[in-house]
Each structure stands twice: as C-alpha cells, then as structure tokens.
Amino acid sequence: MFRVLLRIALLSLRRRLSRSLLVIAMIAMSLWGLLFMEGLYDGMTEQVIDNAIRSDSGDLSLFAREYRLDPGLERLLAEPAEIGRFLDEDSRVRSHVSRLRQDGLIATAHYSRNAVIYGVDLGAEDRHGRLASYLDAGAYDFGDKGRGALLGARLATKMKVTVGQKIVVSAQNSANDVSALSLRVVGILKTNNMALDENAVFIEMNKARELLMVPEGVSQLSVLLYNKEKVAAVQQGLRVRFPELDVLGWDELYPALRQGREMMEIFNLITSLLVFCVAGLGIFGVMLVSVLERLREFGIMLAIGTTFREIRTMVFVESFILGFSGYGGGVLLGGLTLLYFYNFGLDLTMFSAGLDAFGMDAITYALIRPSYFFTALAAVSVATLVSVLLPLRILKKARPIEAINKI
Amino acid sequence: MMFVHFAMKNIRAYRNRSLVTLLLTTLTTALLVFATAFMDGSHQKMLQNAVEIYPGYVQVTHQDFRDQPSLDNMIFDAKAVRQVLATTPGIAAFAARFESFVLFAGAEKAVGGMLTGIEPTAEEKLSRLASSLVSGAYLADHDGNQLYMGYELARRLKVKVGDELSFVGTGADYSFAADNLLVKGLFKTGLFEFDASAAFVSKGYFDQVMAAANYASHFIVLPANPSGADLLAAELNGRLDQQYLAESWRTTMAGLVQAMLVDSIFGYLTLAVIFIVIFFVILIYTWLTVFARMREIGVLRAVGTMPGQILQMLVTESVLLAMASVVLGGLIGGALAYYFHLHPIYFSFSEEQFKQYGLAASSMPTAFAPLVILRDMAVMFVLAVGSTLYPIIKANRVSPMEAIHHV
Amino acid sequence: MLLQIRDLSNEECMIYTKVLAVVLFSVLVSGTPVGASPVDDIVKKVEDNLNGKTAFMQFTMVVQTKRSKRTMKMDSWSIGKDKSFIKITYPGKDSGITFLKVDKAMWQxxxxxEKTIKIPASMMLQSWMGSDFSNDDLVRESSISEDYRGVLVGEDEAEYFLDLxxxxxxxxxxxxIRMHISKKYFLPTTVSYYDEEGVLVRVLDYLEIKSFGQRSYPTHWLMRPQAPEKTDHLTEITIDHAVFDEAIDEEYFSKRALKRFSQ
Structure with a gap:
C-alpha cells in the first residue's frame, strides 16, 4: 500500500513540477546559505580561539599562584617536571609544554622597544601547538648554538628588523640585575594572537635560563587535551593535585574570545531559526494549496475505500519528498561550498588592517561539522512535518467526500 | 487607474495570498530596517566610544609626530594653532594636551606611565575623561599639583584619593621635571591599558613644571557635526601652518574603521541569506495565486484582453501590495530603530569582548537615519516586486486555451 | 585611536632625560670602546688611559636638539666601572639631583x-629619543676588549685606525666600530659606530687633550647622531676639571649619599 501512496505522491508532485522544483530550490538555497554562513563564521571564531590556544593558553595553563596579576621571576612553577609526570600519566592529555617569560627590552643600533621574552623549546612547541605553522618569514630554528630568536610580526615591523639581523635583548634577571644577550633574528611569527605578535621574542629555553639566571622553574605550563570536553574534569583534577597553583582554562585567560564564541552561537541560532521558519512557511503554502486543489481527488479516494490515515501518510510523504530533495540539494551545494572554503579559505587580505584589529587571520578557512548537517536535517524534518499539519486539519474538516459533488 | 481598481479588487479577492505576501514583505522590511539600524548604530557607537574616550574626532599634531612622537615634534606655538581653531567655523570645542612619559613613585613602588596636562573645562566637552570619574573629583582649570589618575594605575601604585605620590619626568626643554602630586580623583574608562598608565593634571600647572608654556603634544577638536570630521580636518590643513597636520579619526583609527566594515559585510551576508529564503517564499506564494487564477486569466484572454494588459494588472497588484508592506515594514522597523535609539540595548554579557577591542561599551543604541530607512525600503520594494515577476510572466505566456483548461 | 593611545603611552616615544646623566656613567666611567688581539697593546693602553682607578670630574654637558640647547653641569665621583655618583650642579632648577649607580642598580x-627613587629595570632599559647616546650606553658597560675583536686597518703619522x-x-x-687613536697619547680621537649593515649611526669625537697631573685626557667630547631625523642633534661634553687616581670616600656609593650629598 505504501508503494502505491508513494507513487501517487510522486505523480502529484510531478504534475506541478515547476512548483515542486521551486519549493525544493527554496529549501536548497536556504540550507546552502545557512551552511555556508555557519561554517564560515565558526571557522572564523574557532580560528581566533585556536590561535590563542595553540600559541599561548593551551586548553589549560598552570601558573604559580597570582602570577597573572603580578608576573615576575619570583612567581615560578618550581617543579614543572613533577607536573609533567602527572600530566603524562593522564591519558586525556595530548601534550604539554613549559615556558619561561619575562618582560624586557629589545634593541638594535637604531631602535629599542619593550618586549616580552619567552624561553621556549621549539620542538616541543611545534609538537604541542604547531607553532611552526605561524612562521611568516625565515626559519623555525634557533640554530646549533641557540643564538636565534623568533620575533612577533608586529614587533619586527616596529623595530624595522628582518630575518638575519642582530638584536640585543635585555631583561631584569632573578638577581635584579639587568642582563643582555645578543641574538640573530631567524624567523618572524604571525600568530594573530595580538599579545604575542606585538611583544614576543621567542628564544631558546636554555638561553633564557642563562639570561634570566633561572636554572629551574618555569612561568607557565600549557596543556592540550585530546578532547575539549574534558577540560573541566582535567582542570579539576589538577586543582586538587596542585592546590597551590593557578590552573586556568583558555576561556579564563581569554574571556573575550569565549564571549565572542557565545555571541556567534546565539547569532547563528537566531539566523537559522528565522530561515527555517520562513522556509517552513513556504512549504506550508505549497502543501496547503496542493491539498486544497485536490479535495475532489481525495474525496474519490476516500469513497473507494482509502482510509484517511493513508491519505495523511501520502500528504506527509509528499511534503517529505519536497523537504528531503531540498535538503539533499542544499547539503550538496553547501557541503561543496564549505569544502572549497575549507581547503582554500576566504581571502580577506584587502581588509587585513581591520581583521588584525580583531586578531583574525586574513584568510578564513571554513569549518565543516557533522552537526551542521544533522541539525539541518532535523530542522527540515520539523519544518516539513509542521507545515502539513494545518493543511491536513483543513482537509479533515472539508469532508472531501462532499467535495466530490462540488463544481 | 482601471488597473489599480482591478488590482485592489483582486487583492481583496485573494485575501490569503495577499495577507501572506503583505506579512512577509512587511516583516522583511522591518527586519532589514532594524538590522541595518542596529548594525550601523552599534558600529557608530563603538567607534564613537573609541573616539570619544580619549583620541578625539580631529587631532592636530606636528606633522612628524605620528612617526616620531618625540619632544622634537611637538606643537611649539600652541597660541597660533589656538587662533586658527578659534576662527575656523564648524568647531564645537577644542583643547590642547601636553603628554609626557614619566615615572610615578608611590610609597612602595615606581611605575612608568603617561602624565598629561589637560585643560579640564574644555576637555570635559571633548572626551569621556570627566565622566569616567569613579571616586574623588575631576580636575578644575586652576588646580595645582592635583592628579586625576586611572583607577588601575592607582591600584598599581597602591594610592587612593587624598594620597600623595611623586612623578619624575623630562621637561619640554629636557630639564628634569619632578613634583609631588595629590590624588584628586580616579577614573575608569574601561580600557585597561589606558586606566593602568594614564594620569592627568591641569595644563596650566603642568606647563610650569614641564617648562612647556605655549607647547602642546596635540590639540583635539570636536567638530560641530562629528560626521564631517574629514571635511573639517581638510579645512584645518588649509588654514594651519604647514608643519602641522590635522587628521580625522578615520585616519587615526583606520584599523578599527575597517574592522567595522568587515563586520558590516558579514552582517549583510547574513541578511542576504535570510532574504533569499524570504523571496523564494514570496515567489512561491505569487506562483500559487497566479496559477490559481489561471482560468480567470484564460477567460480574460479569451474575451480579448491583451497579454500586456493582464501583465499590467498583475504587476499593479504586486506593486500595490509591495508598496503597502514596504511602508508598513518601514514604519515598524523605523519605530523600533527610533525606540532603541532612545533606549539603547544593553549587552552585559559581552562587556569583556568589547573591552578587549578597546571599545568599552556594552549599551548599543540603534542608528535612526530616515534616509537609510528609505533606502532599505526602496531595496525591499524592488525585491518584492521583482520576486513576483517570474510567476507573472510565466503565467502570462500560457495560451488562453491552456489557461482555461488549467486544473 | 586606541592604537595611538597605546603608541603614545608607549614609553619608547618619550624622552627620559635622566638617561643623559646615566649615559655618562658608562661613557665616562666604563671608557670608550677599544679592542684585542694583535692590536691588544694599543687597545689596552687606550682603555687604561681612559679609565683611572678612581675619578672625580666636573663637566658641562650641552644637549642640542632641533629646537633647543640645554646646558647642564655635573660633578661625578667614580671607582672603576661599577660605582658612580653624579650630582647635578647647574641649572639651578635641577641642581641637587643626584644619581647613584652600584653595579647595575640605579637610584635617583x-x-x-625629597624622594629617593630606585629606577626600575624596565625604566633603565627604556629606550629614549632626543638624546644622542644609545640605550646600549646606559645599561651595560660594554667592555670593548671583551665584546669586540680589533683589527688595525691603517695608520698615518698621528693616528692608528682600528676596526672593532x-x-x-x-x-x-x-x-x-671604527676608532681613530692618537699615537702620541694613546687616546681615541674619533669613534664611529656602525650597525650590522654598515650604516653609520653616530660619531663620537674626543677633542682637546689636556693634562691632569700624570694623566692626559680628552676634555671635549662631541656626539653626533647620523640618523636623518636627528641631523640637528648634538651632545657636547666639556670636562672642566678632573682628578684621577686619588682616594674617593666610599660613602659616596651608598643610598644615604643620595640625599646627603645633594646639598
């Protein structure tokens, strides 16, 4: 019986082919737009967050208590190795890396400027947050003797230095003296994490220890997890294990980014709701007309023994065929579009000054999340279902059998 | 006129279709008008805040000051600049500032920061300094060594209103400048960096201490019409001595301006997605009604009505409908824009984010610009009529015989 | 805009003149750059001639910028490179301001x-414009023999030319650094500072060698920055009076001294 219903449904859709195609196109277009928007905006938001997490905060970071309020060499993590061992045993932890940080100065023969000196292990940083991927010029290598330095892009511009040039960094060391170190710029990093791009001088960890006279201890230990959903649990565990430390999530270190993401989510939700309501209205109109113009037809069917349930099923089937064809088209279009922007990105270099102000990359790569397609499917299902409820009620009230006699 | 009469009749006859189209177009127009008002309003507000907190709409500096903000590139004849500003029409207010980097010394700590001499009464009209007061009092023109300082700076130095602290700096003649200051008031603009480094004294006093009589780092100028800042800057450049440069905020804050542009582009992109769907729906509804009237059209054709006349009649219908809904939507959207212009929307949850970008604003008034509303209404009108053309033309192509037999 | 607030508040932009005094610590006390290796002897001699064991000096410093000329007079006491005490004696407005530098810490x-301020490291490191001594001068006493390798590139009747x-x-x-050294006195006459790319950044001339007891010493120093934006800048130091190698009271090098000797 269902096969017959399906056939009838298909036939009636074909009879009004242009109209059916219009509805399908409408659904496809709205899905296309929505998917594109969602993927692009999420890509944008996550890119900014990802930059901050990879280049600095990790999913979590450990600091000595109050370090962030009053950073200095007297507030260090004294036993990073112990924390490291604890983290290594945790299967949820993907990687961790430690850094030594101190405010200082960078100078050339022509200019000098405040800077933040980071002692890092480049290999570990790259395994941890793929720091090398931010390399804008030069090489990601401090050299055999560790005499190289990586500079934040904006800092390099302001200092007017390029790869290969000599810089002198100086800072107050743990004995409260000023010590200095001559280094050569080996590379420029553009992380789009404004704080780093504007101030950071990355130098080899041991060089930093030498410069700052800090034989052991680190300022920050950044932790990345396999699964972002475990952040709270791991954070709690660390807090219990190391109660004397500050264990902060990326969203505590970058509250503005969290808010940005929340705003974007709300914004996307409102837009999607709007689009689906309107699209639902479109399906509704077509289904209503298609039910009303076939009152006589339904009357005949009922008269020859078809049950109302079967007719209802038929109407649903029609509606779903419209909905899912549209969904299929939309997913195909949207998916391909996203795939393109996922691979090649949207190049907004012409607005780079504005994007920089927001800490955004000039090229935005779209995200593709399975959830886009599932939620869209759910939304299309709901829209098609709801949009035929009223036509069916009207159909029931109209008593189709009587309608046979009309006209 | 006959068409209008027919059209009115038809609109009434196909009440449901008319209503849906009317409703959709009205809502869409209202949405566009309001969304534009909100976007423009929030952007204007963010820029306005950024401009008004401290930098000002138009700045007059020595032409080399932006590249080389040194004591060599000050305005050394403030009187002459003052005279030009006083005689230039279209200026609501202006004031001179003398900025100097100094060392603040509290009882425990010395901290570097920016000490600026301002003209308190004039400054009140030009920036948000006075209104950002959180404790104590704002400066008066004849104040001596009274200090109005950033809240965070006071925290760093551990001083409060009524306490004493000292500053040491360099006078305009490169002499040592130092004095004891009395904290008169604290301000909080919400820009952390600014609040943590800036402090102000009355310029009369500062000129003495800094040996800077008749000097200024810059003038800030408030145009009578802030949107004409560019014109005013150009005008001033014509009137001022060549060594000085007047720049509007659009130049001094180019990055932020561009960021707002990017935001607008994405805003319109989102609206475009929503509109595509809405116009599909209007198209579908027009389609449904036009084809429902196929037989009527066939009859009209059969009795000798020219296709052109039918076309004219149908288009008149949709024009009338579109006009009515655009006016209605414009009124609703405009009313909302006006209401939220007077009663700004407050986003408490995004405060951090705004601060991050130095925007320090979470209350967002919508822009109420009748011209923009008219523009949006015109756009919607064209789209609304445009989306009905396809079905109308399509229906008109059907031959009279087909039309009469159309089921 | 905000960027501008940031830029203005950025210390870099502002001149911190105390620095001028600080500069003297290194330039006067730590001596002028000299070298090593085959020219070791020359360099050593020059270094010795510039640095006494102890020194007391009275000098005048004139800082000339695009639009102004400013004269200061100072007294300075120093032992070796590490301890210095400077007191400003002129102009009257600034007189009595004292500086103490012990190793790398500095007070004012x-x-x-009526306050003694320890100049925070960040401030000592502050870059400064408008004055003609580089940041490198004030913070570190870069020792020429340690930091540079000397090569004799030529000589005439009166001078050696060294490249460091x-x-x-x-x-x-x-x-x-290109250094011209007087054969007669084993003192520098002209020192030119180049960046890594070979661009001349500044030139320091030592003029008018006079005798102070056993020692000969250049009494007129001229620092001429070469950057295009600083063509009008000039810093001039004239040594009015000097006593070398006589005992100096250790008292000068304590924090108490700052206030005590301010009078």
Missing part, C-alpha cells in the same frame, strides 16, 4: 620631592 634623588668588530656573542648593538 630629587630634592624637590662585535664578537658574535657580545650583547652589543653595533656591528662595527
């Missing part, structure tokens, strides 16, 4: 506010 006393190349590890900003 300002009579007007920065050792790769040395924390100095200069790439090369």
């Amino acid at each position: 006393y300002v009579p007007r506010i 190349f920065a050792r790769p590890e040395a924390p100095v900003v200069w790439g090369r």
Whole structure:
C-alpha cells in the first residue's frame, strides 16, 4: 500500500513540477546559505580561539599562584617536571609544554622597544601547538648554538628588523640585575594572537635560563587535551593535585574570545531559526494549496475505500519528498561550498588592517561539522512535518467526500 | 487607474495570498530596517566610544609626530594653532594636551606611565575623561599639583584619593621635571591599558613644571557635526601652518574603521541569506495565486484582453501590495530603530569582548537615519516586486486555451 | 585611536632625560670602546688611559636638539666601572639631583620631592629619543676588549685606525666600530659606530687633550647622531676639571649619599 501512496505522491508532485522544483530550490538555497554562513563564521571564531590556544593558553595553563596579576621571576612553577609526570600519566592529555617569560627590552643600533621574552623549546612547541605553522618569514630554528630568536610580526615591523639581523635583548634577571644577550633574528611569527605578535621574542629555553639566571622553574605550563570536553574534569583534577597553583582554562585567560564564541552561537541560532521558519512557511503554502486543489481527488479516494490515515501518510510523504530533495540539494551545494572554503579559505587580505584589529587571520578557512548537517536535517524534518499539519486539519474538516459533488 | 481598481479588487479577492505576501514583505522590511539600524548604530557607537574616550574626532599634531612622537615634534606655538581653531567655523570645542612619559613613585613602588596636562573645562566637552570619574573629583582649570589618575594605575601604585605620590619626568626643554602630586580623583574608562598608565593634571600647572608654556603634544577638536570630521580636518590643513597636520579619526583609527566594515559585510551576508529564503517564499506564494487564477486569466484572454494588459494588472497588484508592506515594514522597523535609539540595548554579557577591542561599551543604541530607512525600503520594494515577476510572466505566456483548461 | 593611545603611552616615544646623566656613567666611567688581539697593546693602553682607578670630574654637558640647547653641569665621583655618583650642579632648577649607580642598580634623588627613587629595570632599559647616546650606553658597560675583536686597518703619522668588530656573542648593538687613536697619547680621537649593515649611526669625537697631573685626557667630547631625523642633534661634553687616581670616600656609593650629598 505504501508503494502505491508513494507513487501517487510522486505523480502529484510531478504534475506541478515547476512548483515542486521551486519549493525544493527554496529549501536548497536556504540550507546552502545557512551552511555556508555557519561554517564560515565558526571557522572564523574557532580560528581566533585556536590561535590563542595553540600559541599561548593551551586548553589549560598552570601558573604559580597570582602570577597573572603580578608576573615576575619570583612567581615560578618550581617543579614543572613533577607536573609533567602527572600530566603524562593522564591519558586525556595530548601534550604539554613549559615556558619561561619575562618582560624586557629589545634593541638594535637604531631602535629599542619593550618586549616580552619567552624561553621556549621549539620542538616541543611545534609538537604541542604547531607553532611552526605561524612562521611568516625565515626559519623555525634557533640554530646549533641557540643564538636565534623568533620575533612577533608586529614587533619586527616596529623595530624595522628582518630575518638575519642582530638584536640585543635585555631583561631584569632573578638577581635584579639587568642582563643582555645578543641574538640573530631567524624567523618572524604571525600568530594573530595580538599579545604575542606585538611583544614576543621567542628564544631558546636554555638561553633564557642563562639570561634570566633561572636554572629551574618555569612561568607557565600549557596543556592540550585530546578532547575539549574534558577540560573541566582535567582542570579539576589538577586543582586538587596542585592546590597551590593557578590552573586556568583558555576561556579564563581569554574571556573575550569565549564571549565572542557565545555571541556567534546565539547569532547563528537566531539566523537559522528565522530561515527555517520562513522556509517552513513556504512549504506550508505549497502543501496547503496542493491539498486544497485536490479535495475532489481525495474525496474519490476516500469513497473507494482509502482510509484517511493513508491519505495523511501520502500528504506527509509528499511534503517529505519536497523537504528531503531540498535538503539533499542544499547539503550538496553547501557541503561543496564549505569544502572549497575549507581547503582554500576566504581571502580577506584587502581588509587585513581591520581583521588584525580583531586578531583574525586574513584568510578564513571554513569549518565543516557533522552537526551542521544533522541539525539541518532535523530542522527540515520539523519544518516539513509542521507545515502539513494545518493543511491536513483543513482537509479533515472539508469532508472531501462532499467535495466530490462540488463544481 | 482601471488597473489599480482591478488590482485592489483582486487583492481583496485573494485575501490569503495577499495577507501572506503583505506579512512577509512587511516583516522583511522591518527586519532589514532594524538590522541595518542596529548594525550601523552599534558600529557608530563603538567607534564613537573609541573616539570619544580619549583620541578625539580631529587631532592636530606636528606633522612628524605620528612617526616620531618625540619632544622634537611637538606643537611649539600652541597660541597660533589656538587662533586658527578659534576662527575656523564648524568647531564645537577644542583643547590642547601636553603628554609626557614619566615615572610615578608611590610609597612602595615606581611605575612608568603617561602624565598629561589637560585643560579640564574644555576637555570635559571633548572626551569621556570627566565622566569616567569613579571616586574623588575631576580636575578644575586652576588646580595645582592635583592628579586625576586611572583607577588601575592607582591600584598599581597602591594610592587612593587624598594620597600623595611623586612623578619624575623630562621637561619640554629636557630639564628634569619632578613634583609631588595629590590624588584628586580616579577614573575608569574601561580600557585597561589606558586606566593602568594614564594620569592627568591641569595644563596650566603642568606647563610650569614641564617648562612647556605655549607647547602642546596635540590639540583635539570636536567638530560641530562629528560626521564631517574629514571635511573639517581638510579645512584645518588649509588654514594651519604647514608643519602641522590635522587628521580625522578615520585616519587615526583606520584599523578599527575597517574592522567595522568587515563586520558590516558579514552582517549583510547574513541578511542576504535570510532574504533569499524570504523571496523564494514570496515567489512561491505569487506562483500559487497566479496559477490559481489561471482560468480567470484564460477567460480574460479569451474575451480579448491583451497579454500586456493582464501583465499590467498583475504587476499593479504586486506593486500595490509591495508598496503597502514596504511602508508598513518601514514604519515598524523605523519605530523600533527610533525606540532603541532612545533606549539603547544593553549587552552585559559581552562587556569583556568589547573591552578587549578597546571599545568599552556594552549599551548599543540603534542608528535612526530616515534616509537609510528609505533606502532599505526602496531595496525591499524592488525585491518584492521583482520576486513576483517570474510567476507573472510565466503565467502570462500560457495560451488562453491552456489557461482555461488549467486544473 | 586606541592604537595611538597605546603608541603614545608607549614609553619608547618619550624622552627620559635622566638617561643623559646615566649615559655618562658608562661613557665616562666604563671608557670608550677599544679592542684585542694583535692590536691588544694599543687597545689596552687606550682603555687604561681612559679609565683611572678612581675619578672625580666636573663637566658641562650641552644637549642640542632641533629646537633647543640645554646646558647642564655635573660633578661625578667614580671607582672603576661599577660605582658612580653624579650630582647635578647647574641649572639651578635641577641642581641637587643626584644619581647613584652600584653595579647595575640605579637610584635617583630629587630634592624637590625629597624622594629617593630606585629606577626600575624596565625604566633603565627604556629606550629614549632626543638624546644622542644609545640605550646600549646606559645599561651595560660594554667592555670593548671583551665584546669586540680589533683589527688595525691603517695608520698615518698621528693616528692608528682600528676596526672593532662585535664578537658574535657580545650583547652589543653595533656591528662595527671604527676608532681613530692618537699615537702620541694613546687616546681615541674619533669613534664611529656602525650597525650590522654598515650604516653609520653616530660619531663620537674626543677633542682637546689636556693634562691632569700624570694623566692626559680628552676634555671635549662631541656626539653626533647620523640618523636623518636627528641631523640637528648634538651632545657636547666639556670636562672642566678632573682628578684621577686619588682616594674617593666610599660613602659616596651608598643610598644615604643620595640625599646627603645633594646639598
């Protein structure tokens, strides 16, 4: 019986082919737009967050208590190795890396400027947050003797230095003296994490220890997890294990980014709701007309023994065929579009000054999340279902059998 | 006129279709008008805040000051600049500032920061300094060594209103400048960096201490019409001595301006997605009604009505409908824009984010610009009529015989 | 805009003149750059001639910028490179301001506010414009024999010409220093500072060698920055009076001294 219903449904859709195609196109277009928007905006938001997490905060970071309020060499993590061992045993932890940080100065023969000196292990940083991927010029290598330095892009511009040039960094060391170190710029990093791009001088960890006279201890230990959903649990565990430390999530270190993401989510939700309501209205109109113009037809069917349930099923089937064809088209279009922007990105270099102000990359790569397609499917299902409820009620009230006699 | 009469009749006859189209177009127009008002309003507000907190709409500096903000590139004849500003029409207010980097010394700590001499009464009209007061009092023109300082700076130095602290700096003649200051008031603009480094004294006093009589780092100028800042800057450049440069905020804050542009582009992109769907729906509804009237059209054709006349009649219908809904939507959207212009929307949850970008604003008034509303209404009108053309033309192509037999 | 707030508040932009006094610590006390290796002897001699064991000096410093000329007079006491005490004696407005530098820590006393301020490291490191001594001068006493490798590139009847190349590890900003040395006195006459790319950044002239007891000493120093935006700048130091190698009271090098000797 269902096969017959399906056939009838298909036939009636074909009879009004242009109209059916219009509805399908409408659904496809709205899905296309929505998917594109969602993927692009999420890509944008996550890119900014990802930059901050990879280049600095990790999913979590450990600091000595109050370090962030009053950073200095007297507030260090004294036993990073112990924390490291604890983290290594945790299967949820993907990687961790430690850094030594101190405010200082960078100078050339022509200019000098405040800077933040980071002692890092480049290999570990790259395994941890793929720091090398931010390399804008030069090489990601401090050299055999560790005499190289990586500079934040904006800092390099302001200092007017390029790869290969000599810089002198100086800072107050743990004995409260000023010590200095001559280094050569080996590379420029553009992380789009404004704080780093504007101030950071990355130098080899041991060089930093030498410069700052800090034989052991680190300022920050950044932790990345396999699964972002475990952040709270791991954070709690660390807090219990190391109660004397500050264990902060990326969203505590970058509250503005969290808010940005929340705003974007709300914004996307409102837009999607709007689009689906309107699209639902479109399906509704077509289904209503298609039910009303076939009152006589339904009357005949009922008269020859078809049950109302079967007719209802038929109407649903029609509606779903419209909905899912549209969904299929939309997913195909949207998916391909996203795939393109996922691979090649949207190049907004012409607005780079504005994007920089927001800490955004000039090229935005779209995200593709399975959830886009599932939620869209759910939304299309709901829209098609709801949009035929009223036509069916009207159909029931109209008593189709009587309608046979009309006209 | 006959068409209008027919059209009115038809609109009434196909009440449901008319209503849906009317409703959709009205809502869409209202949405566009309001969304534009909100976007423009929030952007204007963010820029306005950024401009008004401290930098000002138009700045007059020595032409080399932006590249080389040194004591060599000050305005050394403030009187002459003052005279030009006083005689230039279209200026609501202006004031001179003398900025100097100094060392603040509290009882425990010395901290570097920016000490600026301002003209308190004039400054009140030009920036948000006075209104950002959180404790104590704002400066008066004849104040001596009274200090109005950033809240965070006071925290760093551990001083409060009524306490004493000292500053040491360099006078305009490169002499040592130092004095004891009395904290008169604290301000909080919400820009952390600014609040943590800036402090102000009355310029009369500062000129003495800094040996800077008749000097200024810059003038800030408030145009009578802030949107004409560019014109005013150009005008001033014509009137001022060549060594000085007047720049509007659009130049001094180019990055932020561009960021707002990017935001607008994405805003319109989102609206475009929503509109595509809405116009599909209007198209579908027009389609449904036009084809429902196929037989009527066939009859009209059969009795000798020219296709052109039918076309004219149908288009008149949709024009009338579109006009009515655009006016209605414009009124609703405009009313909302006006209401939220007077009663700004407050986003408490995004405060951090705004601060991050130095925007320090979470209350967002919508822009109420009748011209923009008219523009949006015109756009919607064209789209609304445009989306009905396809079905109308399509229906008109059907031959009279087909039309009469159309089921 | 905000960027501008940031830029203005950025210390870099502002001149911190105390620095001028500080500069003297290194330039006067630590001596002028000299070299090593085959020219070791020359360099050593020059270094010795510039640095006494102890020194007391009275000098005048004139800082000339695009639009102004400012004269200061100071007294300075120093032992070796590490301890210095400077007191400003002129102009009257600034007189009594004292500085103490012991190793790398620095304090300043300002009579007007009756306060001794320890100059924070960040401030000592502050870059400064408008004055003609580089940041490198004030913070570190870069020792020429340690930081540079000398090569004799020529000589005439009166002078040796040395090129001093920065050792790769040395924390100095200069790439090369060209030094002219008087054969008669074994004192520098002209010192030119180049960056790594060979661009001349500044020139320091030592003029008018006079005798102070056993020692000969240049009494007129001229620092001429070469950057295009600083063509009008000039810093001039004239040594009015000097006593070398006589005992100096250790009292000068304590924090108490700042206020005590301010009068």
